[in-house]
Amino acid sequence: MSKTLTLFRREMNAYFATPLAYVFIVIFLIMASSLTFFLGNFLERDQADLIPFFQFHPWLFILLIPAISMRLWAEEIHSGTMELLLTLPVTTAQAVLGKFLAAWIFIGVALMLTFPIWVTVNYLGEPDNGVILASYIGSFFMAGGYLAMGAFISAMTKNQVIAFVVSAAFCFLFTASGSPIVLNLFSGWVGDSATHFIAGLSFLTHFQDLMKGVIDFRDVLYFASLIVFFLYANTVAVDRARGA
Amino acid sequence: MIELDHLTKKFGDFTAVDDISLNVEKGEVLGFLGPNGAGKSTTMKMLTGYLVPSAGTARVCGHDVRKSPVKAKSHIGYLPEGAPAWADMTPDTFLNFAARIRGLSGGEAARAISAAIENTSLDTVLNQPIETLSKGFKRRVGLAQALLHNPDVLVLDEPTDGLDPNQKHDVRELIREISANKAIIVSTHILEEVEAVCSRAVIIDQGRVVANESPAELEARSERHNGVSVTVRPADLERAKSAISGVTGIAGMKNEGEGQLFITVQGRKPVAAEVAETLKAHGIAPIEFLVERGRLEEVFRTLTHSDTAETASAEQNS
Numbered sequence: 001m002s003k004t005l006t007l008f009r010r011e012m013n014a015y016f017a018t019p020l021a022y023v024f025i026v027i028f029l030i031m032a033s034s035l036t037f038f039l040g041n042f043l044e045r046d047q048a049d050l051i052p053f054f055q056f057h058p059w060l061f062i063l064l065i066p067a068i069s070m071r072l073w074a075e076e077i078h079s080g081t082m083e084l085l086l087t088l089p090v091t092t093a094q095a096v097l098g099k100f101l102a103a104w105i106f107i108g109v110a111l112m113l114t115f116p117i118w119v120t121v122n123y124l125g126e127p128d129n130g131v132i133l134a135s136y137i138g139s140f141f142m143a144g145g146y147l148a149m150g151a152f153i154s155a156m157t158k159n160q161v162i163a164f165v166v167s168a169a170f171c172f173l174f175t176a177s178g179s180p181i182v183l184n185l186f187s188g189w190v191g192d193s194a195t196h197f198i199a200g201l202s203f204l205t206h207f208q209d210l211m212k213g214v215i216d217f218r219d220v221l222y223f224a225s226l227i228v229f230f231l232y233a234n235t236v237a238v239d240r241a242r243g244a
Numbered sequence: 245m246i247e248l249d250h251l252t253k254k255f256g257d258f259t260a261v262d263d264i265s266l267n268v269e270k271g272e273v274l275g276f277l278g279p280n281g282a283g284k285s286t287t288m289k290m291l292t293g294y295l296v297p298s299a300g301t302a303r304v305c306g307h308d309v310r311k312s313p314v315k316a317k318s319h320i321g322y323l324p325e326g327a328p329a330w331a332d333m334t335p336d337t338f339l340n341f342a343a344r345i346r347g348l349s350g351g352e353a354a355r356a357i358s359a360a361i362e363n364t365s366l367d368t369v370l371n372q373p374i375e376t377l378s379k380g381f382k383r384r385v386g387l388a389q390a391l392l393h394n395p396d397v398l399v400l401d402e403p404t405d406g407l408d409p410n411q412k413h414d415v416r417e418l419i420r421e422i423s424a425n426k427a428i429i430v431s432t433h434i435l436e437e438v439e440a441v442c443s444r445a446v447i448i449d450q451g452r453v454v455a456n457e458s459p460a461e462l463e464a465r466s467e468r469h470n471g472v473s474v475t476v477r478p479a480d481l482e483r484a485k486s487a488i489s490g491v492t493g494i495a496g497m498k499n500e501g502e503g504q505l506f507i508t509v510q511g512r513k514p515v516a517a518e519v520a521e522t523l524k525a526h527g528i529a530p531i532e533f534l535v536e537r538g539r540l541e542e543v544f545r546t547l548t549h550s551d552t553a554e555t556a557s558a559e560q561n562s
Contacts, residue, residue, distance in 0.1 A: 003345060006341065006344045006345045007345070009341075010330075010333075010341050013333075013337065014330065014332050014333070017332040017333070017373075018332050079328060079331065080324065080325075080326055080328035081328045081329065081330055083289065083294050083324045083328060084324055084328050084329065084389075086293070086294050087292040087293055087294050087317060087320070087322045087324070088317065088342070088345050088346075089314045089315075089317040089318035089345070089346065089347075090314070090317075090345065091313075091314060239296070242294060242295055242296050243253070243255075243295050243296045243298070
């Protein structure tokens, strides 16, 4: 555990040792608020909730989370530090977990820095803060899902651009499968149960449940199991690179 | 302390390391030699737990690298090829991280870090990002990391590559100093380094051990071992030739420059005394008289013949 924590700290410091952290946070905040105000019509809607804010998170994450995850392993493989990392007295699982947790908490920090929008909505009206909290938790878990997927893909290549593009594509697939456009397409020629299944795989479906303020065990379990699965796959991918 | 037990690594059809078995005891410095792509780095990567062997295993202080990798790794200090380090860290944060991950903390960590810094003369660059450091400093940062926890086993992949002659000298001195209670493996291309620091040399070629003996024994394999190089005044050259040809035990003679003769001997037995006496008896005073110990370079060339282009590309694909 203490080794995971040491790796976590090294990773976390690495974000802030370079402009990466600051650029990421600034871009995330600008994009999140522009989408909320311009595309989500936050003010014109005249309703005291943060749906215009949270509804864009899946689409925002598709673009921004692969930007974080792409370097996790690809950079280590490319620069040779993977050899250094894995010849330290740590297990592959500790390395995978330390890296993932640092990136996840970092994204959590970026998410927390969106608090002015919460202040704003509380100033303008009387929103249900329980729903907002559930949405934040949902958004954080969803980010973890995207991140675990991206980390796994990053361990399969030493090229960060490939890691980014492939991760973004996968994130998109896992999101869009729950969008009305895709579901309507399928419902025409496969049964309801199949459509349901496809929707059930989507980040969007589960996130929308959480966004309504209902912390359903199944939605949390969905994201948690997705994270666990991809972290396990990540371990296998790293060990595969070592020729196991 | 280090045991390689039928260690084998295959990348697809290509066998990079082919059934290598050898031991390194405490106090030994083993020089690992071989042409590019012979399997030196691959062997070291398996020993240090980075690559998983295709067959066989390695043991470090009794811990099998396959069965208890973390225990084995905790006894090793490893400088990987090219001395990789996280570019955004400084030597200071890097060494602190390394100390913590090795389970050192507090005063113990501080002492270990300052000793490593002193041994590798890193004090002037402690707070500069590693990416801005010169090649020599980067190598020393890697070396400091490997030495930090005073490991029982040191594995150094080309530790002096990219260093200037003074730094090379320092690193060799350092290796000699700490070698008494450690088992050390050093890979190198530089043959003089083997003579300078190693108590034993292993030459590998195409993944196999082709020689495993002391540097002196290796030199004795040279064609030139115990040969005598004599330089005389050009006027005396012909007389010297005919005089020396009468000495028993010599195999041949050839001109190697102005007035210089190189005498090869039969069975590599010493003939220097006889040659000197013969010259004296004929009243020829040599300007230079030298007994050859042999040339490692020549031994190396006769023992190895890897097709470097082919093997190098195979390693790249791995």
